[in-house]
Amino acid sequence: MSGLIVRHLSAGYSKRQVIRDLSLPAVPPGTLLGLLGPNASGKSTLLRAIAGQGRSSGRIRLDDEDLNLLSHAKRATLVGYLPQSLPGTTSLVAYEAVMAACRAVQPNFQTDAVEDAIESTFDDLGIGHLALERMSHLSGGQRQMVGLAQVLVRRPKLLLLDEPTSALDLRWQLSVISAVRRMLEQTGAVGVIAIHDINLAIRTCDQLAVLDRGEIIASGPAANVITPDVIAQAYGVSSRVETCSRGIPFVLADRALG
Numbered sequence: 001m002s003g004l005i006v007r008h009l010s011a012g013y014s015k016r017q018v019i020r021d022l023s024l025p026a027v028p029p030g031t032l033l034g035l036l037g038p039n040a041s042g043k044s045t046l047l048r049a050i051a052g053q054g055r056s057s058g059r060i061r062l063d064d065e066d067l068n069l070l071s072h073a074k075r076a077t078l079v080g081y082l083p084q085s086l087p088g089t090t091s092l093v094a095y096e097a098v099m100a101a102c103r104a105v106q107p108n109f110q111t112d113a114v115e116d117a118i119e120s121t122f123d124d125l126g127i128g129h130l131a132l133e134r135m136s137h138l139s140g141g142q143r144q145m146v147g148l149a150q151v152l153v154r155r156p157k158l159l160l161l162d163e164p165t166s167a168l169d170l171r172w173q174l175s176v177i178s179a180v181r182r183m184l185e186q187t188g189a190v191g192v193i194a195i196h197d198i199n200l201a202i203r204t205c206d207q208l209a210v211l212d213r214g215e216i217i218a219s220g221p222a223a224n225v226i227t228p229d230v231i232a233q234a235y236g237v238s239s240r241v242e243t244c245s246r247g248i249p250f251v252l253a254d255r256a257l258g
Contacts, residue, residue, distance in 0.1 A: 009058030034205030
């Protein structure tokens with residue numbers, strides 16, 4: 001089966017196991033899967049494990065490739081991983097930072113091809129005006145956009161994004177998600193995004209998976225996943241799930257439980 005398959009995955013940090021025997025629903029090509037759940041539920045650990053960072057056990061397949069059997073260099077060409085940490089405040093300008101990131105993973109890219117890809121990615125994200133700005137002069141949100149460009153420019157087959165909208169205002173949040181979805185549609189890649197905004201995830205993701213204490217407690221289309229019971233279990237919050245005029249569900253959180 002093509003797409004992303006994760007089965008019986010366990011991972012953690014040092015001697016602390018965070019996720020245990022976790023399996024995701026199969027994620028077909030062109031699909032964006034949203035990971036929801038409270039802090040410390042395992043979203044970042046899951047993304048790190050799929051990216052091949054840290055110790056983990058289990059089965060991770062992307063199309064016909066077993067990612068755990070690949071070299072680090074080969075895996076990096078297939079998987080684009082954006083962690084929560086922002087790109088550093090170096091003296092490089094944004095264009096150079098994206099060029100360096102691309103060259104580090106795919107050194108055989110022809111210069112003209114890299115330059116065209118960078119220009120296209122900056123335009124797609126709406127950050128062309130930042131290309132010649134030094135990274136040290138950019139805001140946190142702007143550096144987050146450049147970090148995303150460093151991943152998108154390579155057109156990976158699997159895109160792993162850990163809170164890519166956390167430092168962004170509403171307009172740029174929508175811009176980021178739109179750019180990611182366009183890339184998935186154009187390339188047939190798979191996207192997995194950890195996100196805190198439940199309503200943004202409902203509107204923009206094809207599938208959702210809710211984590212709680214290292215386990216998947218609900219997964220599938222938003223209409224099946226986002227229920228008051230699931231939200232209460234994961235977040236400890238009493239809520240209502242309403243429907244807007246376009247027929248899209250949205251969550252209204254009323255109060256903390258307990």
